[in-house]
Amino acid sequence: MLPGLTDDDRRVLKRYARMCRQLAGYSALNEESGMRYSFKSGGAPEITLVFPSPEAFAGTSLAFRQLHSDDEFASFTRTRGRIMKAVKLLSASEKESARRVVAQWAKARGALMNRMLNTIVCEMAAPPVPPDREVPPFSYANINPQKLILTFNYGDTIHFSEDEEANLSTLLEAEQNACYYKHSVLSAITNLSHLYFGFAVLAESAMADGGGRGAMASGSAAD
Template sequence: MDEPNRKQRRAMAAAERRGTRSKPSQTPPQGKVAIPRRGDIMTFEWEGMALGLRCTDVAPDWSEGVVDVQFTPLEDTIHPVPLAFPAPLTEFATDGGRAISHHWEKLTYMFALLDPADFPVLPLVAEDRESMEYFIRTCRELAGYSVINDDHGLLVSLDGADWKVEAQLPTKETFAGTAVAFRQLHSGQEEASFDKVKGRLFQAIKRLPEESQAAAHEVVTQWARARAELMNQTLSTLVSRKVSNASQDNPVSFHGVRPDELIATYNYGGTIHFGKQRQALVDLTKDPTLSAYYSYACIASIAGLSYLYFGFATLLEAALGMQIRTQLTDGRSITGTLDR
């Protein structure tokens, strides 16, 4: 990836689609000021923070001494991505499923997961069913939370010689409620978490006819691999690396952020418990710039994993025998849920 070597080249970056107005010179550049060109991929990097961007438009106005530059987050340049199956749990969203569908395009681009509604019905014991049904209910509730449905983003600007970072974030109350619900799905200490439910699936698969076990086992393993990747890098980071062919050393968006660790820092630094992560959270939020960046990164980490869990909930519905699918005459299909 190309990295800028001057502040003027970086100009003004935003994690949402936004324009910028930069004042690098009173006269057109003549080899002295680096101005991005349309299509350039660049990195906005400072104090350990990073955003990957693609320049989509440049409009100099030298009479005013400014350059208008339009950037798009690198991870958003992949859209639209055709979905292999309907985005899961959109019927429980409050925005018509827009956010879930948008992020499922990214998940599709990264992981090419198989349709979870096609997973076979499994021979499950009562305790298995109880845990899986709780996971499904929690996902359905979380799919309607504002943190999952509302727009959040970063705005990075140059104020004189100083970079300024602002974030559109949920309220502290809203974030705390989301963190508690998400923990039910995410923490291995919870009885209906992804890890615990996955283990129950593997045990139930062993009770299938031998010829059916390998395919079902591979499907669950595929979902587990995707989850492991999202624990170690944000969805934005993964997509940015893939679309730009960037190596692990390239500082693409949220380079170095480990979602599992960051979420734990916020949860146990004061959001849920005032525990052993409290000093780590103080360090991450010691000034407004760091606080905006890492708070947004935490929200993005929770959301990225949540969207994956919604798909896994659909897989659990199929394993429980709760899915029905109606084939339409034009070849399309409608998948519905039979509530118990």
């Protein structure tokens, strides 16, 4: 546990963990989704999108925002800040390892906000690209998860912004593009949600009555 956590800190951590457990049960993150390609003899390919209902997607977006937006009371960023405040009160021998663990989670979150997980995996698996050659077209390389999530949230799902509504309309204008971007935004939300779920386990261990310091030292995010 982190003995330096105040009652107010624990209130934030408990709220964060509770929202993570709630979001983890939402149908949009658990039911089958994706894009399906089919070809008919002599015809153009057809793309079918399997996507949550408007109600399910809106509910997921709202719950996700509580974890994702830095402005929310018990977001990932504020939860991390409360934990780091308590980490600074640890002994010198414990402080550095705990600080590194929390920093790894923040770094992983930053990566998933800027690139899709599929893109990251492709870049890691692909051989080095010679300087005289173009980088191959990795999966979802044109997607910035954070920007796409904001476009959907503020162009339609949660709030209405004329600029984001115009951006969203452009993305969804063609049917095939609409399938691609809808699938991408759900994937981006799902990827970040699972990272938040993992950090919730760390937050709960920080509040536990014993054993929490060991968990803080070993509960790193995957590189």
